[in-house]
Amino acid sequence: MLVLRGSVVAVLCFLVSTAAAQDLLKSQPPLWAEKPDVAAFEKVENERLSAAQRTIDAIVAVKGPWTIENTLGPYDEASRQLNAAIYFARLMQAVHPNADYRDHATAMVTKASAANTALSLNRDVYHALASLDLSAADVATRYYVQRQLLEFRLAGVDKDDATRARLKQLNDQLTEEQSQFERNISDDQRSIDVANSSELEGLPQDYIDRHKPGADGKIHLSTNYPDFFPVESFAKSDDLRRRLYLAFSNRAYPKNSDVLRNMMQTRYKIATLLGYSSWADYNAADKMIRTGQNIADFIQQVDATSRPDAKREFAMLLDEKQKIHAGAKEIWDYEGSYYSELVRRSQYGFDSQSVRPYLPYAKVKQGILDTASKLFQVSFRQEQNAPAWDAMVETWDVIDHGKAIGRFYLDMHPRPGKFTHAEMSPVLDGIRGKQLPEAILICNFPAPTASDPGLMEYGDVQTFFHEFGHLMHWILGGQQQWAGVSGITMESDFVEAPSQMLEELIRSPQVLASFAHHYQTGEPIPADLVARMNRASAFGRAGWVSRQNCYTAISFDVYKAKPQDVDLDAVYHDDASRYSLSSTSPDTHPYDAFGHLAGYSSAYYTYLWDKVIAEDFFAQFDPHNPLAGDTPMRYRRLVLEPGGSESANDLVKNFLGREQNTTAFEHWMGAEFQESSASAK
Numbered sequence: 001m002l003v004l005r006g007s008v009v010a011v012l013c014f015l016v017s018t019a020a021a022q023d024l025l026k027s028q029p030p031l032w033a034e035k036p037d038v039a040a041f042e043k044v045e046n047e048r049l050s051a052a053q054r055t056i057d058a059i060v061a062v063k064g065p066w067t068i069e070n071t072l073g074p075y076d077e078a079s080r081q082l083n084a085a086i087y088f089a090r091l092m093q094a095v096h097p098n099a100d101y102r103d104h105a106t107a108m109v110t111k112a113s114a115a116n117t118a119l120s121l122n123r124d125v126y127h128a129l130a131s132l133d134l135s136a137a138d139v140a141t142r143y144y145v146q147r148q149l150l151e152f153r154l155a156g157v158d159k160d161d162a163t164r165a166r167l168k169q170l171n172d173q174l175t176e177e178q179s180q181f182e183r184n185i186s187d188d189q190r191s192i193d194v195a196n197s198s199e200l201e202g203l204p205q206d207y208i209d210r211h212k213p214g215a216d217g218k219i220h221l222s223t224n225y226p227d228f229f230p231v232e233s234f235a236k237s238d239d240l241r242r243r244l245y246l247a248f249s250n251r252a253y254p255k256n257s258d259v260l261r262n263m264m265q266t267r268y269k270i271a272t273l274l275g276y277s278s279w280a281d282y283n284a285a286d287k288m289i290r291t292g293q294n295i296a297d298f299i300q301q302v303d304a305t306s307r308p309d310a311k312r313e314f315a316m317l318l319d320e321k322q323k324i325h326a327g328a329k330e331i332w333d334y335e336g337s338y339y340s341e342l343v344r345r346s347q348y349g350f351d352s353q354s355v356r357p358y359l360p361y362a363k364v365k366q367g368i369l370d371t372a373s374k375l376f377q378v379s380f381r382q383e384q385n386a387p388a389w390d391a392m393v394e395t396w397d398v399i400d401h402g403k404a405i406g407r408f409y410l411d412m413h414p415r416p417g418k419f420t421h422a423e424m425s426p427v428l429d430g431i432r433g434k435q436l437p438e439a440i441l442i443c444n445f446p447a448p449t450a451s452d453p454g455l456m457e458y459g460d461v462q463t464f465f466h467e468f469g470h471l472m473h474w475i476l477g478g479q480q481q482w483a484g485v486s487g488i489t490m491e492s493d494f495v496e497a498p499s500q501m502l503e504e505l506i507r508s509p510q511v512l513a514s515f516a517h518h519y520q521t522g523e524p525i526p527a528d529l530v531a532r533m534n535r536a537s538a539f540g541r542a543g544w545v546s547r548q549n550c551y552t553a554i555s556f557d558v559y560k561a562k563p564q565d566v567d568l569d570a571v572y573h574d575d576a577s578r579y580s581l582s583s584t585s586p587d588t589h590p591y592d593a594f595g596h597l598a599g600y601s602s603a604y605y606t607y608l609w610d611k612v613i614a615e616d617f618f619a620q621f622d623p624h625n626p627l628a629g630d631t632p633m634r635y636r637r638l639v640l641e642p643g644g645s646e647s648a649n650d651l652v653k654n655f656l657g658r659e660q661n662t663t664a665f666e667h668w669m670g671a672e673f674q675e676s677s678a679s680a681k
């Protein structure tokens with residue numbers, strides 16, 4: 001029945017809005033069409049904020065009866081304007097090449113977020129929404145209003161004037177602290193000096209070619225991902241790996257320690273003003289997981305589930321290390337990637353370097369577009385000559401059976417001052433027939449040059465799939481009646497499920513062979529190489545889960561108690577020794593560059609929580625060809641297309657026919673021990 005409902009909705013959209021949607025693409029120019037300088041950027045933003053305020057004033061002016069037309073419609077319009085202002089400001093803060101522009105963007109994030117907070121505490125608007133007669137409204141509209149009322153109450157709308165004023169002030173302060181935390185990470189790019197290229201032994205030749213000595217005769221390696229990760233995986237020199245790891249793990253330290261402590265204080269004050277004993281508890285209240293205690297239980301459950309396999313993996317790492325360092329008893333944090341690589345070579349006959357020539361950036365990008373196109377039955381069309389803040393940025397349209405349903409931007413390579421991690425950021429909410437959803441991928445993959453095709457690591461390709469999963473969720477879920485239920489507006493601890501689901505496609509030999517062609521010979525990746533890679537890449541999953549669980553515990557422990565009782569170094573070292581089997585280097589303070597402590601805060605558990613769901617989802621696809629059969633379209637209709645118009649628990653149950661469980665996750669985690677490793681040689 002739900003399948004039927006999905007298809008009826010889709011057919012209706014098609015009939016009603018074909019012409020309108022084509023016009024939408026024309027009437028909705030790409031983000032950078034006007035090439036806004038700082039003044040123009042601020043003008044656009046201020047106009048959006050004013051438009052939102054006028055709409056809110058109009059709702060307040062209604063003296064009842066409050067209707068969907070005079071209240072919910074304007075409320076959603078105000079949200080659309082505010083969201084657009086916040087998305088744009090956050091984007092410019094993350095990507096604009098000019099530091100002064102980024103400063104103005106940061107100030108605008110503060111201003112726009114303040115307007116959003118003011119709305120969340122606006123009693124008149126709350127009263128109007130709570131008074132709506134919804135008896136004739138559809139299910140999605142009723143669900144929307146119910147969720148909004150919950151969010152209003154969690155914001156403190158029903159508190160007295162003094163408390164609301166205090167909450168407003170604290171939330172504004174928090175926005176500034178979050179921006180500061182993130183900016184300090186982006187701005188603190190560190191580097192180490194390497195005396196000569198012999199120290200780079202073990203690294204791929206194209207990496208060595210990219211890192212020629214500077215005028216001072218030394219080679220400079222930065223903490224940017226394309227510099228950092230290859231060193232940790234391949235450099236033979238323990239000293240080189242250790243030095244770069246130390247630089248990486250001390251980014252934004254100590255500058256961010258005070259900012260983090262301020263964020264913890266501010267959040268604790270907000271939570272306690274609202275009647276919760278901790279930020280972790282408060283922050284869980286509108287999510288799938290519901291309570292802080294459930295987060296604590298989940299961490300223990302993951303630990304119990306992953307530990308046996310993690311121990312087996314750790315023993316194999318130690319064996320490998322002992323071949324070089326006889327009698328070694330521990331694996332340091334800067335050694336795990338390197339020895340994992342050696343285990344994959346010695347035990348699984350797989351050298352991850354051997355796959356890179358098949359993964360030049362341009363081929364991978366096209367391959368991911370083609371794969372998503374087949375899976376979700378959409379197509380992609382690049383907008384030529386669309387201007388952007390950097391020449392490398394691309395603009396693409398998403399077409400569904402001839403009709404434009406969204407637009408996205410790709411900003412995929414590192415630049416000084418740019419956001420250093422990988423993320424999908426919303427640009428515009430999708431509203432059926434009114435506004436196409438837009439989003440951007442901000443990544444840091446090696447850039448192709450005239451002499452170098454930008455060969456990617458397997459892990460980079462997985463990241464690309466992951467972020468593209470978010471993007472498709474935003475676009476396909478962005479065909480709603482209301483901005484407030486569009487895209488990824490559901491409980492936020494569901495949003496990493498579709499992204500991690502899409503990552504799994506990299507395991508499919510058919511999918512990989514369709515685009516992974518040798519950059520020199522054009523030969524498709526050999527099937528036996530993919531088979532060995534799949535067996536080898538299963539090695540290390542349990543260790544990865546342990547490390548993720550360690551970060552999950554840090555995110556929870558930082559926010560679960562009174563901030564004055566939290567010693568950041570003690571939390572980091574205790575959780576690392578409790579959940580991760582490798583040893584922690586002294587003098588490292590990675591929490592200051594753990595950007596998720598600003599956004600996800602106590603909810604970093606989301607990744608593992610959703611990994612469980614993602615594996616359960618992926619187990620429903622045809623293991624021989626995940627693109628085949630009706631599962632991909634069932635998935636699109638039941639999980640992605642509803643956006644936030646249903647609860648995430650319902651999305652899961654609608655697709656699986658039951659609640660999620662850990663069976664598929666456990667199978668995924670221990671796959672290298674279930675399939676005979678002997679046969680891999």
Ligand SMILES: [Zn+2]
Nearest residue numbers: 466470496499
């Ligand atoms: Zn993600």
